[in-house]
Ligand code: SF4
């Protein structure tokens with residue numbers, strides 16, 4: 001069903017003017033509107049639990065990474081803060097092997113591997129410590145498909161989740177991000193954030209809802225494989241069944257949903 | 263009794279105005295932070311908590327420490343504490359108020375503070391912390407005020423207050439245990455991920471809090487006619503001796519586990535704090551200062567002949583307080599973030615506005631404390647003998 005805000009207000013307003021018991025009319029309509037927001041569009045992509053496989057063998061050149069990062073940051077209006085690295089905001093970024101997988105590097109590991117950049121992002125953990133600590137449920141794991149979501153209107157900016165995430169996946173808006181968004185490339189379909197809230201990758205829930213793959217996956221030319229990990233026939237499961245894969249810090253029990261293959 | 267707060271000497275008003283001035287400067291700094299955001303502080307993506315949360319952590323301990331006086335007094339009927347029990351309870355009140363203010367100034371979206379209550383989340387330790395702190399504040403105001411009111415009328419405290427006193431005693435450690443759980447349950451933060459964290463918190467709190475109570479008692483005796491009593495101060499000195507020893511021991515246990523096991527993640531933060539890591543060593547001087555103060559404090563506390571000398575005891579108390587203030591109000595929080603879980607190092611140091619805001623919160627605490635103590639002391643100055651018939655007013 002489709003009813004936009006304007007129509008809704010019109011009907012609600014008219015029914016009030018006509019004295020048709022405006023309140024109950026509004027109630028009835030609101031239920032319909034909310035229901036229309038919750039029930040997925042027919043072409044929406046659905047899964048029991050989304051997962052991603054990063055195929056490092058396909059990241060050869062600098063631009064292979066940058067394409068994905070730019071796609072993500074542009075579509076989500078992620079500010080490009082360069083004046084102070086302490087205030088940096090990033091959803092998807094490069095991290096060298098020794099930092100992405102701390103504690104696993106060997107003494108005689110080749111310099112090449114040690115400094116090999118890996119693409120990292122929020123792992124949408126199955127057992128997310130960030131969700132456990134949030135005092136307002138502003139960050140929560142979506143029951144339907146396991147995405148770890150952010151409600152930036154509810155977040156109080158306590159940053160407990162940042163202390164709890166062992167992957168450094170979360171960024172805090174230390175200042176107003178708007179001046180750091182390229183006005184020309186701004187995506188008007190996706191909300192910008194205010195100062196004082198935490199943000200991170202949300203696995204493009206807004207694109208999935210309209211039947212699109214996540215922006216980074218789309219831009220990756222096959223280097224990022226995305227799918228339902230609980231479906232044995234999905235792309236991710238096939239790769240994971242066929243090749244050796246690993247995750248970031250599995251010993252912590254967060255059960256990341258992002259896998260790496262080399 | 264409130265009227266007692268506004269009848270004061272020039273010295274009293276001088277202090278009040280001085281504190282108000284600090285609060286004013288801090289308030290302006292806060293407006294600046296409110297407008298620009300937390301970017302005006304020294305915090306960063308990697309070190310996402312700083313001195314605000316550190317002070318909060320430290321002050322929860324000071325608030326809880328009232329129990330070190332209240333427990334022997336009410337549960338073991340230790341009469342010498344009769345005179346200072348109210349002082350301890352009234353120290354808890356501004357401490358909790360400061361805790362709440364530090365949480366508030368640390369929030370990115372302070373106007374949404376009620377979200378914590380609108381969307382109660384029992385699996386979040388922070389939610390529990392807010393609940394227990396509010397409860398503790400209420401209990402201490404209630405108990406302190408009622409007992410003091412009774413003393414003023416020279417009547418025994420009403421019976422109905424008893425259960426509240428016992429609840430407050432049990433409640434006190436809980437506020438600090440819950441605060442320790444904020445830290446001790448986070449995967450990937452090895453420095454905090456230690457079962458002894460809560461025990462360490464309690465030990466350090468029960469040293470720093472009573473140390474502050476002794477300092478306050480000495481100040482009160484100096485400037486008013488009320489005498490908290492030599493023996494009460496000496497007994498409290500013994501409490502500090504034991505809790506400070508425990509605190510240092512617990513820290514030693516942490517060192518042992520980290521360095522005997524040789525697990526890098528467990529050692530890194532300690533190395534960063536005490537010797538510097540990969541050339542980053544901003545916190546090394548203050549951590550060593552904290553250690554030296556702890557040694558001085560222990561030296562003065564352990565030998566009875568020093569402890570019995572009130573001036574030396576005062577020095578020991580100040581050393582204890584500042585040592586723990588650095589250790590817990592700063593090092594503990596920042597150390598947990600350095601190195602980051604990705605083993606990168608970003609250093610932290612508070613900025614000027616951040617410092618001014620911090621000072622202002624302390625000034626608010628001292629203002630509340632001054633007013634409460636003014637009331638308490640005025641009552642006590644009128645009532646020459648405490649309820650055990652002991653003189654509590656000095657005669658020149
Ligand atoms: S990676 Fe971090 S932010 Fe993302 S779900 Fe896991 S714990 Fe939460």
Ligand code: SF4
Nearest residue numbers: 134155156158159161
């Ligand atoms: S900063 Fe926001 S999302 Fe993170 S724990 Fe606090 S309220 Fe929750």
